[in-house]
Amino acid sequence: MAIPVIDFSTLNGDKRDETMALLHEACQKWGCFLIENHEIEGKLMEKVKKVINDYYEENLKESFYQSEIAKRLEKKQDTCDIDWESSFFIWHRPTSNIRKIPNLSEELWLVNSTSNI
Structure with missing residues (x-):
């Protein structure tokens, strides 16, 4: 299938x-x-993927670290009911170097204006 x-x-x-x-x-x-x-030009596709992934990663990280699961893991409280993926994510996720969420329309406009579409 x-x-x-x-x-x-x-x-x-x-x-x-x-x-x-x-x-x-x-x-x-x-x-x-x-x-x-x-x-659609490959360069534009790659830029779109990067902007979307950066935005998603920053929002995912922020909401996860504010969750009750993350707080329990950080405090080393009982975690027997937490799946392994969540605990792996919190302990092994690299520190992000993203300082702000990009303006998606501005980022994509800059790439699109320099491409030959």
């Missing part, structure tokens, strides 16, 4: 209706899909 793969090169042609139907079905039945031939 493999997730649906949708070829976006057919989106602006005679097969547009077929492509849109595949997209609709993938969203409805799978909730995810792989897009081929999307024509």
